Amino acid sequence: MPDRSARRVVASGLLAIVLQVMAAAPSAAAGDAQRRRPERFGIRLLEIPENRLDDPRSHAFIVDHVNPGTTFTRRLEVFSTSPRRQHVNVYPAAARVGDEGFTFAPARTANELTSWITLDRTAVDLPPHGRVPVTATVAVPPTASKGERYAVIWAEIASASPGPSGNVALVNRVGVRTYLDVGPGGEPPTSFRIGEVAAGRTDDGRPRLVAEVGNTGERAVDLEGEVRLSEGPSALSAGPFRSTRATTLPPGGHGQVTVLLGDDLPAGPWKFRLTLRSGRVSRTATGTITFPAAGERAAAEDGPSVPVLAACAVAAVAAAALLVVNLRRFRRRPLDGEAA
Template sequence: MTFTVRRVLIALAVVVVGTVLPTTTTFTGPAGAATSAATSTPESIGIRLVDVPADAVDDPRARIYIVDHLNPGTVIQRRISVSNLSDTERRLAVYAGAASVERGGFNVSAGRTPNELTTWITIDRPLLTLQPHEEATVTAKIAVPRDASPGEHYAAIWAETGTTHATRNKNVVEVSRVGVRTYLSVGPGGPPPADFAIAGLSSSRLPDGRPVATAQIRNTGGRALDMTGELGLTRGPGGLSAGPFPARLGKTLAPGQSEPVMVTLDKQLPAGPWTALIRLKSGLTERTARAVITFPQHSGESRSGKMLPLSNNGYLTAGVIGILLLAALSVLVLRRRRRRSSRERESA
């Protein structure tokens, strides 16, 4: 027996577009990037997640991906908008395809390759014919069987279009697809917590001379993570500060996985030493680390940073200890005065 989960859903307005190129694959991303692509490519398609559960509205990942935890036997529905942003009629197929999280990336399989999660997903309108600049909404239903395997499951819901061009010797089919990632956790009770640790910070240099700071991240929680963040530098040579510099995007970690997150800096930056502060987050989960790093002079070298407390704890600890010692001394002096006063009264 299955049951349907009813949730309050909030409309979204994040679009991703893809250009018709041989076997092009694109995922949902920031709206700004979508707008740029739409204005610069005459033949493109777009996709966006229409709604998000009200209890996840503050989670930026849930606004562009399907991110959920479901008990076995649960059914949910998500609306997805597909757009023809070109000036010609487009025929599109909408379907679910397998995905995995390995080697720090969200990896999609070719075509309609199935996995366990894709067998649970049905699209109410799998075939669409869209006129120029027309938009259509499809509904993806995810029905989790009662005997579904527990844990994390990954897939992508695709909108795909193709164009055939005849050449002298053969026909060339150009295929473009745009998709929405699906991260589904299955198990009894509530969702497992998301968490990660920053194990260390190191420095290196690319062959072109640009310095790189690398944070080693370990997913210590029960959900997949999509890492974003930035790094700032302070207390450099001559008191210099620099940044913040954005972390290189695209790192996705499954539970238990460990991967580096790299931040590429300006080539003109002095070698250091610097005090580096890196802030990384996935959804609503955020972690920070501090270290003293010095960039090597040549590429191919790597130096481990000296990890520091997150605040100026040296001054803070010294201040606290000083206050405690002063308080203890005050109590001791007060007790001695009381004893003297008591002895003087007794002798009188």
């Protein structure tokens, strides 16, 4: 029987994942008259477990921990902002979390988790500016082994190529991630640590903060955060500056979180406060930083490094010494016709 206890709550206005549909490019002869406005469609969660209302990840993704033999459902919604009708395919597909973060398998590749997911619709016909609900049922076998599994529920639009043959499909898809942990007892701990925090600049000179992070828990983490600066030159404060994308790490994994800062920030020194979060778990690091001068990094990359310069200097000294020795030996050797 499906688990219909008070584990879910309908939540309107959840995070929507939207994708711009690629329109056929008009020919030069067609001109601007045949250009189409970008059309968008998306898929989003309509409900989350009641016990995860305080977990921001559960507002965007399916995140849960269940015992073997559990069956539960999640309601999603496929929607469109297009003025035209759209046919959208909906299906689960495999995903993994590794050194590259959360990655999706090609096309409709299956895995163990996708074999547990059943959708009440495999396709929807969206009316103009329409929306259609889709229910996903997840049936975990009683024999399922302990561990976290990953998948994605895709909404996909495929259209024929505008080329002469018309036999190439343009595929656009957008999805909702699924992080499902299976095992008896309570949920495994989620934890991470913040290591070294360094100040630097991007290639175009924008200041940034880069933090080394490690997943010390037993579930995957999606790390996002913000930086606040204080006690800068002339007692300036700045921020908050938020990370532009999440860094996903598997259990035991390591990576970096980068936060871009304001273009016009003085070099410092600054006091920083970096706060990173994954779901309910947050960590904070503080310290003092000074940003390198603009162009300093580029100069270091374009010119020879210190070790290279040192090696060149040693080689030059050795060559000079050898030259002196050879000159002395040359002067001492008698010329042809001279007495020994």
